[in-house]
Amino acid sequence: MKGLYIKHLLFGLIVLLLLMPLVQSRFDFPKIKPLKGYSIPHKKPVVTFANYLNGSLQDSLNKYIEQNLGFRPDLIRLHNQFRYSLFDTVSAAGVIKGKNGYLFELNYIKAFYGLDFVGYDTLRKHIEQTVVVNDWLQKQGKHLIVFLAPGKGTYFSDYLPDGYKPDSLLPTNENTYYELLQQNHIPVISGNRLFAAVRDTCRFALFPQCGIHWSYYGLGVAFDTLLHYMNQLNGRDFVEFTMKNIVVTNDLRSPDRDLWEGLNIFSKPNDQPMPYPEFGFVRKAPDSMPSVIVVADSYYWQWFGGGYANQAFGKNDFWYYNMQIFGGDEGKEVQRQNVDILTRVLETDFIILLQTDANMSRYSFGFIPQLYDAIQKAHGFDKTAMDEIRQTMDNIRNSPDYMELIKEKAEKRNITVDEMLRLDAIWIYENKHNLQ
16 A cells, blocks of 8 residues: 555656656746857747648747756756766857856957968958048048957966967967058057056956956956047047046856856856956047947947047947947947948948957958948049939928838938938939839
């Protein structure tokens, strides 16, 4: 009798264990901390006769169930922790564990060793386009600055793991771009050289041990240099930037552990304390602060997302990877493809290209070639063409119905009415003369 009771008890426990994931998934109890990192959510498929016959229903259903399985985040953490603790292996895509517990992304290692070098022909073409763009901007009273943000793989090259170093020394995108930009008198700042120059005398960490972006102090060093450069190019001081009340703590802020968090494991890092300065801004010309477009990767998020861009600049837009546009005035996000690049640039005082060495294989994220093409296209319109385009714009302005349509299209694209008006007028001209 006792043995039968034990069997029933064990059977009940097994059934309970089998039901627990279903209960957790259905009622979200207990609460499970979500995983860090990017993933594509799979929606629950709708059953149709067609997807049942072609087999796609089963595939979609499997993906949905797998992604929404109860306790899935903690089961993945358990798997990742097992690999990390027993085999010293990380499970996050693209993350590499270096020496002394330093974490890197593979792209930064490739950038340091020149394993992602795009070739001299590609670099020279980009530089030639940059020279044309810079000359044109100067004629318009605008300034271009190329800021090559530092890379963690370069800064902490002593901690890179073995096995990635090539047999021979290779050229790197960052070094070659920097040299060519300097030779062609393009305003350029090298973050790698800047950080290397202050590394031995700096009292505070410029990069975190378990994060991929610069520290908040490193961010301050970089933007102090940038703001001084802008003052120099502008011929006047528009803002005074300071760092004070620096607090060094083990209570790290985002994103100083972004790589570690992406490992999705249970254990905590034994990393170094990090500095957090208080940034100060004194506007020297509050009524005439420069407007900026910053075409950048994620290295700009700390400056922009922290609200510092609004204090250091006038009107400012963040062109994230040259794909999404975020306005400093907290306006709606705009897709880059929906705006006219020439119109936006002509409304701006400074164009700043900011990207880390790991992204230099995608120089300017296509911004320079796009602006170059727009300039060439504008120059292709002679005076007669420009007069016709302007006349078309005037005709549209004088048509209330057409202007309502322009306003609707501008609102839909989340761009200005004048920008939409110019785009429509150019489209009409090109279609009329079969230029598309």
